[in-house]
Amino acid sequence: MIRSLQRFGHAGLSVCAKFGWAGLFLVSALVGRPNVVLGFKLLVKQLYSVGVFSLIIIVVSGLFIGMVLGLQGYSILVDFGAESALGTMVSLTLLRELGPVVAALLFAGRAGSALTAEIGLMKATEQLSSLEMMGVDPLRRIIAPRFWAGQISLPILAIIFSVVAIYGSYMVGVQWLGVSEGAFWGNMRAAVDFREDTLNGIIKSVVFGAVITWIAVYQGYVAEPTSEGIGRATTRTVVHSSLAILGLDFLLTAVMFGEV
Amino acid sequence: MTEQSDILIKIRDLSFFREARPIFDGVNLDIPRGKITGIMGPSGTGKTTLLRLIGGQLRPNTGTVEVDGRNIPTLSRDQLYHVRERMGMLFQSAALFTDIDVFENVAFPLREHTDLSDSMIHDLVLMKLEAVGLRGARRLMPHELSGGMARRVALARAIALDPDFIMYDEPFAGQDPIAMGILVKLIRLLNDALNMTSIIVSHDIDETLGVADYVYVIANNKVIGHGTPDAIRADESPRVKQFIRGLPDGLVPFHYPAEPLEDDFL
Ligand SMILES: Nc1ncnc2c1ncn2[C@@H]1O[C@H](COP(=O)(O)OP(=O)(O)OP(=O)(O)O)[C@@H](O)[C@H]1O
Numbered sequence A: 001m002i003r004s005l006q007r008f009g010h011a012g013l014s015v016c017a018k019f020g021w022a023g024l025f026l027v028s029a030l031v032g033r034p035n036v037v038l039g040f041k042l043l044v045k046q047l048y049s050v051g052v053f054s055l056i057i058i059v060v061s062g063l064f065i066g067m068v069l070g071l072q073g074y075s076i077l078v079d080f081g082a083e084s085a086l087g088t089m090v091s092l093t094l095l096r097e098l099g100p101v102v103a104a105l106l107f108a109g110r111a112g113s114a115l116t117a118e119i120g121l122m123k124a125t126e127q128l129s130s131l132e133m134m135g136v137d138p139l140r141r142i143i144a145p146r147f148w149a150g151q152i153s154l155p156i157l158a159i160i161f162s163v164v165a166i167y168g169s170y171m172v173g174v175q176w177l178g179v180s181e182g183a184f185w186g187n188m189r190a191a192v193d194f195r196e197d198t199l200n201g202i203i204k205s206v207v208f209g210a211v212i213t214w215i216a217v218y219q220g221y222v223a224e225p226t227s228e229g230i231g232r233a234t235t236r237t238v239v240h241s242s243l244a245i246l247g248l249d250f251l252l253t254a255v256m257f258g259e260v
Numbered sequence B: 001m002t003e004q005s006d007i008l009i010k011i012r013d014l015s016f017f018r019e020a021r022p023i024f025d026g027v028n029l030d031i032p033r034g035k036i037t038g039i040m041g042p043s044g045t046g047k048t049t050l051l052r053l054i055g056g057q058l059r060p061n062t063g064t065v066e067v068d069g070r071n072i073p074t075l076s077r078d079q080l081y082h083v084r085e086r087m088g089m090l091f092q093s094a095a096l097f098t099d100i101d102v103f104e105n106v107a108f109p110l111r112e113h114t115d116l117s118d119s120m121i122h123d124l125v126l127m128k129l130e131a132v133g134l135r136g137a138r139r140l141m142p143h144e145l146s147g148g149m150a151r152r153v154a155l156a157r158a159i160a161l162d163p164d165f166i167m168y169d170e171p172f173a174g175q176d177p178i179a180m181g182i183l184v185k186l187i188r189l190l191n192d193a194l195n196m197t198s199i200i201v202s203h204d205i206d207e208t209l210g211v212a213d214y215v216y217v218i219a220n221n222k223v224i225g226h227g228t229p230d231a232i233r234a235d236e237s238p239r240v241k242q243f244i245r246g247l248p249d250g251l252v253p254f255h256y257p258a259e260p261l262e263d264d265f266l
C-alpha cells in the first residue's frame, strides 16, 4: 500500500519535473532580444512549411466534414420540420467546437509530427550541436521560429476550416437537399454571436496552437537521437497533443459556455 | 587576459562520467597556442567527448577546462556562446545543414556573425571552398555529396570565420590519399598563416604524427603519454608503444569493458 503510494508519488514528481523542463525549454527559446529582420525571415519560411503545407488537408477535410454535417443535420432536422435551422446548427457546431478541435487534430498529425521528426533528425545528425558550436543558439534559431509559426498558423487554419465546412454544408443542404437559401444564411447570421461563438473558437485554437507546437518542438529536441527514438518521439507528439487538445477543449468549453 | 600565456587550453583534474562509467579520470592536458596538437587514442576512449567538454557542450563532473583563462564550465550561456564564436569545430559526422546547399552552409557562420556584404561573402566562401577543392560543388545539396566531400565542406564551414582555434574530429576519416595529403597541408597552412591553434583528434597515426607539433595519447580514461611526435614514436612505455605500433595484444584494450568471456558463453 505504502509502496504503491510511493510509486505514485514518484511518477507524479517526475511528470512535474518534465513539465518544468518543457516550460523552461520554451521560455529560454522565446525570451531574449529578438533579431527582428532575421527573425522575420525565419518566421516566414516556417509559416510556409508549417502553415501552407497544412492547407490542403485542412481544406479537403473541412469540405467533407461540412458536407457530412449538412447531410446528417438535414436528416435530423427535417423530422421536426426544422430544416431551416440547418445553417444555425452547422455554423455553431463548427465555430464553437469542430473547427478548432478537428483543425487542431489534423494540424497535430500533419505539422506537429513533421516538426518533431525534423528537429529530432537535426539533433541526430549533429546539426543542433554544430549550431551551438558556431555560437548560434539552436533554441532561438530553430525552435523559436517554428513555435511562432505553429502558433500563428493554427488559428488561421481553423478559421479556414470552418469557412470551408460551412460552404460544404451549404452545398449539400441548400443546393442539393433544397433548404431555402435565405433561411440557411439568415438564421445563421441571427444565431451566431461574434464574441460568444467566433471569438471563443479563435481563443480555443490559439491555445491548441501553442500546446501542439510546444509539444512538437520539445519532443523533437529531447528525442533520443536514433531512428527509433525519433519514431517514438513523433508518435508521442501526435498522441500527447491529441489528448491535450481534447482535454483542454472540455476545460475551455466548460469555462466559456458552462454557465449557460 | 592581459598577458597571453603560451597555453591556450588548460585542462586540470578533469573527470567525466557517463552514468557510472568513467570516461575521464583525472586528466591533465595543455594545448599550446599557435601549435597543432594531436590527440590520439583507441576508438571509444572519449576523444570526441573531450572536444565536447572543451566546447562546453558537456560539463565535467570535476576539474577545470580553461580556454584562454576562462573556465568553460562556469560560464553563463551568453558568455559561452560568445567564446564559441572564436572556436571552429569539424564534427566527426560533418553535420551540414541539410536544407541549404554547400555554398550557403559555408556562408552560414559569416551571415550569422558578420555584417559583410553579399559580394564579400561570395568571395570568402569561394576561397574556402577552393581551399578544400570543392569550389565546383557549391550548388550541390548536402545529400548529393559523398561522405568525404561532406567532411571537406564541413571543414570549409569551420574555417569560414577564421577562428582562433579549431578542433578537427577525425579530419582524415573517409578521405582518399590525395585528399588526405591536401588536408594535412591545409591544416598546417591554416595553422601557420592565420596563427590559429589546432587540435586534431584522430587515430590515423601516421598523418597525425606527421602534422602535429605535440601529441597526447589517451586510453583507459587517462593520458598515457605525451610529447613531440618523435618522442611519441620513440616512447618506450608499453601502452603507448602498443597503440602506435597497432599491436593487438597489450595493455590498451581493444574490447569495450565486459564480463569475462566464460560468463557470457556459459
Ligand atoms: N550520448 C552518450 N551516452 C552514453 N554514452 C556515450 C554517449 N556518447 C558517447 N558515449 C560513450 O563515451 C565513450 C567515449 O565516446 P567518444 O565518442 O568520445 O569516443 P571517441 O574516442 O571519439 O571514439 P571514436 O574514435 O570511435 O570516435 C564511448 O565508450 C561511448 O560508449
Ligand SMILES: [Mg+2]
Pocket (backbone or CB within 6 Å): B047, B048, B049, B092, B169
Ligand atoms: Mg569520436
